[in-house]
Amino acid sequence: MGRWGITIPYAGQVLDRELVAELPKLGYTDAWSAEVNGSDGFTPLALAAGWAPELRLGTAIVPVSTRGPGLLAMTAATLADLAPERFVLGIGASSLVIVEQWNAGEFVKPFARTRDTLRFLRAALAGEKVTATYETFDIKGFKLERAPRIPPRIVLAALRPRMLRLAAAEADGAITNWLSPEDVRKVRAELDDDTELIARLFVVVSEDADKVRALGKRMIAAYLTVPVYAAFHDWLGRAEMLRPMHEAWAANDRQAALKAIPDELVDQLIVHGDAATCRARITEYVANGLTTPVLAPIPADETPIAQIVRDLGTP
Structure with a gap:
């Protein structure tokens, strides 16, 4: 079996320690967080690192313009040490609403800001002292007090060719969203065959x-x-x-x-x-080139979210 991811916390829910610990037994290999206006992207993963040490953990995604580059490097380094070789840092441009209207930042040159942040993080997380002039910001003498023993993989949120090609060329993978199984082929065509492609898939278990x-x-x-x-x-x-x-x-x-x-x-x-139909549909995404499906279950009735998560696990 390939990768089978889940989004934590589950829709509108408090993070459930027992259910997170159960995820590997249910067939899940990954737990990915999100960061919009609910939980932040890092705290759930820090908890999950101890609750389910078998899981790979990733952010999908944290914006590059709502934290300074140094703070982003420090936070990523902390997670990388909590979950060595299991943490994947997913970053992306996000949107004008999230960056400017909700976080008082500047949504300017999103492609360049993402590229520059990726390049800075590569150097900083490798333990280098960074003094550099990038297109969208300058860094003068930043060095992590304690670089992670194993730098995390970095993947990029990418929707269209330019960002997808950047992900293939300089990152360790691409994250996408809101697409059909057939759309995966078009996205995959912009990437190298061995580039990991991750997608959050909204799943409603209801007939x-x-x-x-x-x-x-x-x-x-x-x-x-x-x-x-x-x-x-x-x-x-x-x-x-x-x-x-x-x-x-x-x-x-x-x-x-x-x-x-x-x-x-x-x-x-x-x-x-039903759950079987949903699992079959998700395998269509994988057959068309998706490496890592990340399920985002959305409740449609009174079925507890914990039951939905269990039903969507792989045998």
């Missing part, structure tokens, strides 16, 4: 397709109207399919935007059905 599609349309409207995701799906070939949603959203008609999203798009982008 009530109408309920799932109503939930999925709300999620799609919230995400795919963000400029970086809109551009991603234009590149994937969905510009015409999504045009009515974007026009209604721009006119502040949220209900019309939801109605403009076709059911087939939800079926393409959100894994749903």
Whole structure:
């Protein structure tokens, strides 16, 4: 079996020590955090490092513009020592809303900032003293007091060719999001065959397709109207399919935007059905070139999230 990841904490839940410790027995190989407006990206992994020492742990992702480069290096070094050879640092540009409106940062030159941060982190986490002028920031004399014994692998959030090619050329892998199994082929074509490709997959274990599609349309409207995701799906070939949603959203008609999203798009982008159907759908992503699926279970009914996580594990 290849990799089989899960997102922690689970949707809207407090981190459950017993369930995290159970993940390896359920067939999960990885636990990946996220950082938007819930838990931060590092604390859950620090806890999981002790609760489930078999798991590989990763951030998917932490933004490069909400922490200074030195602080990001220090935090990554701490996790790398807590989980030697098991921690993967996932970084990315994030979005204008998260960086500027929520964190009082500057969302400027996102590609260059990500590239520069990657290059700085490579040097800093290797224990080098860094004095360098990058395109988006300057570093003068930074050196980790204690560099990690084993520097972590670094992977990049990448949606389109330029960032995907940077991930292939200079990072240890790429992280993507909001795509269908068929889309994986187009993303994979921008990467070397041996470059790890990671994707968070939203999974709803429910056979009530109408309920799932109503939930999925709300999620799609919230995400795919963000400029970086809109551009991603234009590149994937969905510009015409999504045009009515974007026009209604721009006119502040949220209900019309939801109605403009076709059911087939939800079926393409959100894994749903009973647990066996969901697992089979996830294997389609892997067959098309995804290295590491990272499941993000979304509750649709009263089924406890712990049961969903158990049901989605591999035999």
